[in-house]
């Protein structure tokens with residue numbers, strides 16, 4: 001698992017106390033006027049020493065340099081040696097601590113916009129915190145202009161992004177202005193879109209490729225409300241989806257499968273086909289063993305092999321109604337072969353792994369693999385494919 005945050009950093013020079021948000025460069029000949037905004041990433045020894053004028057210096061090797069003429073020079077621990085030119089980082093010289101905001105060579109970048117949430121889901125992988133984290137948006141507004149315009153997709157995640165209100169609209173506008181060809185995917189519980197005004201405000205931005213992913217856990221309101229631990233959430237979420245579609249916004253329904261949700265998957269699929277046929281995508285998702293999931297493991301864990309009949313039926317109901325369907329976060333060897341056409345490699349690259357049982361498997365390239373956190377618990381039925389499917 002790649003570390004996106006680290007405090008294993010060594011001071012090598014004087015440092016300033018201001019937060020640095022910058023794009024990494026490995027160009028030691030960068031013109032002087034551009035250096036004051038750039039962070040030099042040094043991977044190989046430099047015979048002529050460190051060039052002056054850069055905003056900060058991050059060293060990945062052990063070469064000793066004269067740092068008397070520069071500020072903000074630090075050596076990074078091995079866990080950050082994957083960093084590359086054009087990545088964007090937030091660096092706090094005082095701590096010191098470094099957060100990776102964007103990785104140029106990754107196709108799973110997402111921006112954490114708040115840790116606050118109005119749900120309290122049993123399986124939340126990022127448990128909400130009731131804190132003032134308004135600095136996150138401020139930092140992201142600085143970072144977005146530094147991100148490569150060739151980025152294909154950018155996620156917005158929380159917490160619950162809609163709690164930001166006007167700030168969320170500003171973020172979407174900024175993404176549209178600086179990254180006009182980048183798809184944006186927002187993960188939201190959808191409840192705030194029960195306000196038609198918010199759905200209308202998002203639509204008015206006219207982002208050319210914006211999708212909002214909204215979880216729905218049951219066709220029965222009490223079950224959905226129990227899973228998200230919030231009374232009335234089901235009604236608000238459904239009204240939110242309807243409002244977004246009223247304003248022609250793209251909506252994806254996300255269903256996390258666990259002990260509380262698997263048995264009614266076919267009924268949920270019929271509910272979606274009957275009432276929400278116009279949504280753009282339905283994703284059935286495997287469980288991530290992070291955050292609250294570990295605390296509630298006895299109420300959540302079910303081996304994926306045990307819910308294949310319900311999952312197959314749900315997918316067939318939606319497919320029969322010509323809906324676009326994906327199965328995310330699953331190991332291929334646990335899936336019913338009828339689900340193979342819907343299986344996607346969906347786990348973000350920085351937390352995607354394979355287990356020792358996978359050794360020799362000929363289908364690893366087509367398998368979603370595991371979240372790094374699956375080491376905590378995963379199926380006993382992992383069986384490598386010894387023949388290509």
Ligand code: SF4
Pocket residue numbers: 331332333334354355357358359361362363364367368369382383384385
């Ligand atoms: S054995 Fe193969 S199919 Fe099963 S989880 Fe490992 S890589 Fe995926």
